[in-house]
Amino acid sequence: MKIKLIRSFSAAHKLPHYDGPCHDLHGHTWKTVFVIEGPVQKDGMVCDFKVIKKLLDENLPDHQFLNDLVDNPTAENLAQYLFDKISARLAAKNLTLCSLEVWESDNAAAIVER
Ligand SMILES: [Zn+2]
Numbered sequence: 373m374k375i376k377l378i379r380s381f382s383a384a385h386k387l388p389h390y391d392g393p394c395h396d397l398h399g400h401t402w403k404t405v406f407v408i409e410g411p412v413q414k415d416g417m418v419c420d421f422k423v424i425k426k427l428l429d430e431n432l433p434d435h436q437f438l439n440d441l442v443d444n445p446t447a448e449n450l451a452q453y454l455f456d457k458i459s460a461r462l463a464a465k466n467l468t469l470c471s472l473e474v475w476e477s478d479n480a481a482a483i484v485e486r
Pocket of ligand 1: 385394398399400
């Protein structure tokens with residue numbers, strides 16, 4: 373069974389190799405969409421949404437400078453970084469991260485699939 377969670381966070385970045393407005397320091401409210409797979413447990417849940425939300429929020433870089441975490445933090449590079457980091461956290465709970473969407477704006481996202 374798959375479950376889907378949407379979380380958001382605010383963080384700044386700048387893109388040193390980009391010829392355009394994203395070259396300079398600025399922020400986004402990033403939206404992330406997680407699809408997580410695991411067996412339905414005896415309680416009828418893959419995992420309590422509250423537990424997953426807490427795990428995700430603890431691992432999202434809210435109010436951080438993304439260049440400190442990811443080299444050239446485009447939406448694509450940020451998505452890969454978050455996918456790798458959060459996949460490992462979920463694996464410890466026997467859950468699989470199937471896909472992660474990182475939305476930089478209302479109409480542009482990068483997607484990593486397992
Ligand atoms: Zn930007």
